[in-house]
Amino acid sequence: MASRFLILCVLSLFSFSFLAVSSAQTNAFHGEQKVFDVRNYGARGDGKKNIHNTLAFTEAWIDACKWSGGRSTVYIPAGTFFLDQITFSGPCKSHITFTIKGTLLAPQSLNADRQAEWISFRYVDNLTVDGGGTIDGQGSYSWPLNDCNKNPHCRTLAMNMGFAFVRSSRMKGLRSINSKMGHINLYSVENFNITGVTITAPGDSPNTDGIKIGRSKDMHIFNVSIATGDDCVAILDGTSNLDISHVRCGPGHGISVGSIGRYKDEKSIEGITVRNSLFKGTMNGLRIKTWAKSVSETSVSNFLYENIQMIDVGNPIVIDQQYCPNYQCDSSGNYNSHVQIKDVKYNKIWGTSTTRAALMIQCSKTFPCQGVELSDINLVYKGRDGLATATCENVGGSVRGKIVPGDCRI
Ligand SMILES: *[C@@H]1O[C@H](CO)[C@@H](O)[C@H](O)[C@H]1NC(C)=O
Ligand SMILES: *[C@@H]1O[C@H](CO)[C@@H](O)[C@H](O)[C@H]1NC(C)=O
Ligand SMILES: *[C@@H]1O[C@H](CO)[C@@H](O)[C@H](O)[C@H]1NC(C)=O
Numbered sequence: 028m029a030s031r032f033l034i035l036c037v038l039s040l041f042s043f044s045f046l047a048v049s050s051a052q053t054n055a056f057h058g059e060q061k062v063f064d065v066r067n068y069g070a071r072g073d074g075k076k077n078i079h080n081t082l083a084f085t086e087a088w089i090d091a092c093k094w095s096g097g098r099s100t101v102y103i104p105a106g107t108f109f110l111d112q113i114t115f116s117g118p119c120k121s122h123i124t125f126t127i128k129g130t131l132l133a134p135q136s137l138n139a140d141r142q143a144e145w146i147s148f149r150y151v152d153n154l155t156v157d158g159g160g161t162i163d164g165q166g167s168y169s170w171p172l173n174d175c176n177k178n179p180h181c182r183t184l185a186m187n188m189g190f191a192f193v194r195s196s197r198m199k200g201l202r203s204i205n206s207k208m209g210h211i212n213l214y215s216v217e218n219f220n221i222t223g224v225t226i227t228a229p230g231d232s233p234n235t236d237g238i239k240i241g242r243s244k245d246m247h248i249f250n251v252s253i254a255t256g257d258d259c260v261a262i263l264d265g266t267s268n269l270d271i272s273h274v275r276c277g278p279g280h281g282i283s284v285g286s287i288g289r290y291k292d293e294k295s296i297e298g299i300t301v302r303n304s305l306f307k308g309t310m311n312g313l314r315i316k317t318w319a320k321s322v323s324e325t326s327v328s329n330f331l332y333e334n335i336q337m338i339d340v341g342n343p344i345v346i347d348q349q350y351c352p353n354y355q356c357d358s359s360g361n362y363n364s365h366v367q368i369k370d371v372k373y374n375k376i377w378g379t380s381t382t383r384a385a386l387m388i389q390c391s392k393t394f395p396c397q398g399v400e401l402s403d404i405n406l407v408y409k410g411r412d413g414l415a416t417a418t419c420e421n422v423g424g425s426v427r428g429k430i431v432p433g434d435c436r437i
Pocket of ligand 3: 200222223224225251
């Protein structure tokens with residue numbers, strides 16, 4: 028009798044724990060989240076300079092990252108949280124979300140450059156950074172000290188937020204303002220999306236690139252507004268399969284590829300699409316630049332630029348294979364880039380240029396561009412000193428439809 032009772036007990040215990048386990052799994056399956064609120068770790072959102080927030084954020088991240096019961100969320104509520112330089116490292120046990128409702132405030136001082144970024148995520152998969160909040164780099168304190176336009180050994184400052192070795196992840200619905208240098212840095216990421224993000228810094232703030240990408244693949248940048256003092260998007264070597272659409276760029280220097288070709292072992296850039304976007308008041312629009320004195324023989328290929336409006340853009344379409352800023356080439360024109368540019372299509376690009384040089388495609392003498400296709404281009408210069416001009420040097424490819432300015436021989 029007793030033993031039968033015992034068996035019954037054990038059985039019901041089993042079924043009870045079985046139920047518990049299966050219900051936990053069900054919760055995980057339905058995305059039940061365990062929330063790790065930074066306030067519970069002692070973080071304070073009072074906007075005051077404070078060294079404890081960094082520790083609190085780190086501890087909240089560590090707990091969320093090792094949580095294996097389902098999805099986890101590090102939660103930053105409304106309020107202004109001062110935060111020193113910080114790295115959030117994985118790998119984590121499960122999908123992890125970093126929700127910023129309030130504002131994260133960077134230190135003002137220059138010593139925020141112990142690493143490339145102020146806020147850095149590394150070695151994480153399935154990460155979502157969201158919340159509608161703001162990351163404020165407080166760059167106005169360091170911009171006056173930036174001499175990078177004349178000093179090649181200038182000190183580099185922290186970018187606002189970086190993702191390195193991060194896969195299957197996304198950043199959405201956030202604002203990044205006034206970075207010390209660039210805003211968002213992607214390095215060695217894979218399957219990464221940026222959507223609904225707004226990036227702003229004054230048009231005259233130095234080196235405040237919007238999104239900088241290198242050695243990364245399979246990315247979407249969608250519905251993003253970028254107004255900065257440097258490139259809206261800078262695409263560096265080793266980037267492939269990047270789709271940019273519904274981006275509003277300006278002020279800034281445009282969407283730039285490169286420069287590439289300066290250093291040995293640079294990887295090619297391929298499969299870039301920029302569609303359905305607007306450039307307003309930018310210095311350049313769509314630019315590809317390769318280093319004039321290039322040592323590496325690499326390539327830039329398989330690009331599509333389509334359905335893009337330019338409003339008051341300095342140089343809307345540029346391929347520059349003589350790129351050599353700040354007098355680093357003894358005399359320009361003496362060098363031929365070794366970067367091969369091929370299969371670059373421009374389709375339906377229209378609007379206004381603020382200089383006569385609306386279309387400039389200047390390719391390398393030793394590696395002429397191949398497969399450049401121009402179709403339906405209409406770029407108008409608004410000044411009184413003449414019409415818009417097109418320059419095409421060492422370009423192979425084809426022209427279809429109406430092209431204004433039309434004096435380009437391909
Ligand atoms: C990330 O998500 C993918 C697909 O859902 C899954 O296969 C992988 O195990 C996940 N990795 C982590 C660390 O959650
Ligand atoms: C990125 O966006 C694309 C297109 O909407 C989608 O197919 C892909 O699953 C997304 N990836 C991530 C990691 O969100
Ligand atoms: C685009 O992003 C903004 C936030 O910047 C958001 O309010 C809007 O709903 C997004 N639109 C689409 C189509 O995703």
